[in-house]
Amino acid sequence: MPDYAMKPGDTVGILGGGQLGRMLALAAARLGLNVHVFCPDPASPAFDVAAKTIVAAYEDEAALAAFAQTADVITYEFENVPARTAEVLAALRPVRPGPYALNVSQDRLTEKTFLAGAGIPVAPFRAVDSTADLDEALAEFGGRGVLKTRRFGYDGKGQLMIRSRADADGAYERLGSVPAILEGLISFEREVSVIVARGLDGMARAYDVAENRHEHHILKTSTVPAAIGGRTAAEARQIAETIAEKLGYVGVMGVEMFLLREAGAERLLVNEIAPRVHNSGHWTEDACLVSQFEQHIRAIAGWPLGSAERHFDVEMENLIGFDADRWHEILADPGARLHLYGKAETRPGRKMGHVNRVRPIKP
Secondary structure, eight states: OOSOOOOOTOOEEEESSSSHHHHHHHHHHHHTTTEEEEEEEOOGGGGGGGEEEEEOOOTOOHHHHHHHHHHHHESSSSSTTOOHHHHHHHHHHHBBBBHHHHHHSSSSHHHHHHHHHOOOBOEEEEEEESSHHHHHHHHHHTEEEEEEEESSSOOTTEEEEOOOOHHHTHHHHHHHHHHHHEEEEOSSSSSEEEEEOOOTTOOOOOOOOOEEEEEETTEEEEEEEEOOOOOHHHHHHHHHHHHHHHHHHEEEEEEEEEEETTEEEEEEEEEEESSOGGGGGGGGHHHHHHHHHHHHHHHHTTTTOOOBBSSSEEEEEEEEEGGGGGGGHHOOEEEEEEEEEESSSOOOOOOOOOOEEEEEEOO
């Protein structure tokens, strides 16, 4: 075993206590690793399955230092960890994925610039720092586009669709007059994503492509295999592996893409990257020998990556809000595997759990 690798009994520190942190903690525990979760929210669902917890602000550097002293490796479950937090911890313990991946993904303009510079196909984009910038970018993009805040947007938040002059009027102000980016409006056939893992040794493993369907800007289902051609699926996996390599990435990452059909041919554009385990990869828990969560723990621990081979066709459904009240009905389905997150309060739009419905792979 390499001398930089963790050993069973060592401790993984996780920044963030949501459902992704919970599932990472469960995967780590099964591999004989301890888990220490740091999160400002005392009601964090990951706390229920962690050996140790700290409730403190991400800006509390004394608490961060204490947290680092208990961990052998630190990771995170969401990409909006403050940059300063990652820097403080990286000076004390290995942080995997590294702060560079956070810096790239936290700013949509930085992310798109990185991807384009790496030769990855993306939609046209322009920086927007004023109404005049927006007008110029819209003129270039035929009067249409998606205006997004450069930072802190997710599940459809922090963005406005512009299809007409009326949509454009006052759009920059409605977005809060903050640094933004305008992306060209793409007529895509479907949205897909790839979960990719990369180890400390540079070995990469990409899972099969998922086809994603959203409701109210929140992921509702991920279906595998996606309804795309085999050559396109291979290209999607290669794109994800290339991004991980260019980032010097260690861990699991989600890569969201648009599938376009032009003159009967399929073409991919990368929409965004998420430097963490990803909602569209939850299907791996029950359709693969090694889930995205175990794969992430293996990667950051310096252990060999597991197989990304799929053993079932599968549909993952997010249980949003009161969907989770159907738990008894779901359990009665012999092809369904239920995962509930242990959240105390059910709210509309809140992810409460998910269910994986598996079936034999079609020949």
